[in-house]
Amino acid sequence: MWSISYWNWAKPSEVEVDLDIRVTSADALGRLTAMLPQADWWAHRPDQEPYAPVPSSDNGDDPYESLPIHLRHWCVEPESVEAALEAAGGEMVAARWDFSSWPPVPELGLGNTCRCAFITVSFNARSIDPDVPSADHTLYIHTEQFHPERATWLASQVGLKILGEPQMSAL
Structure with a gap:
């Protein structure tokens, strides 16, 4: 099972998670x-x-007569994400962690900011909305529009790198 680790600046009490799950089976729905x-x-x-x-x-x-459906729940505790993924089985899930702010990045001349301080992980999905199935997971780092370098810095803090070009999001 996949788990989220918080950087030293992210206080779990200041994080909430939104879940969006595409449900295709009655077992997963139950x-x-x-x-x-x-x-x-x-x-x-x-x-x-x-x-x-x-x-x-x-x-x-x-909902059982309406499958497939999108199931959405706002503001779940971060600790409940793993249980939700287990309950979802192989269904496509988008989990969005909303942080109170991004940390300052002095080496880039960036202060802390609460604008666009969230990440989305699409499990078993290739898109930010759980619509395009995938055998793996995709991490999206949302940052303020004029400082995409913050996303590169954040990814490097956990040994990752940005694979795509910055995109504008409707969120």
């Missing part, structure tokens, strides 16, 4: 709804017209 009973969900219908009604938790629809 495990996930038992663990995250307050999660919202909506049917995954990429081929449907944008304004067509989609079955969802808001409508009181049955």
Whole structure:
């Protein structure tokens, strides 16, 4: 199982995690709804017209009759991510860790900032939204728009390197 390690600047009490899970099986749905009973969900219908009604938790629809679905739960404890991944099995999961701020990087002339201080790990998925399946995981480092060098510095702190070009995110 994969686990997150916090850098010495990230206080677990100042971190929250949002989960977005594409659920395709009834078994995974049962495990996930038992663990995250307050999660919202909506049917995954990429081929449907944008304004067509989609079955969802808001409508009181049955998620088992609506598979595949996206299941979303905001503000889970960081310690619960591994249990959610275990419950999800091989389903595609995006977990976003929201930090209170990024640390200062004096060697780059960057102070600490609370803007865009989060990372997303897409498990079994190649995209930031869990839509494109993959046999591995992808880590996204979100930083303020005008300082993408912070992402390179952050990745180097845990022995990683940036593989792609900076991208603008809708988040």
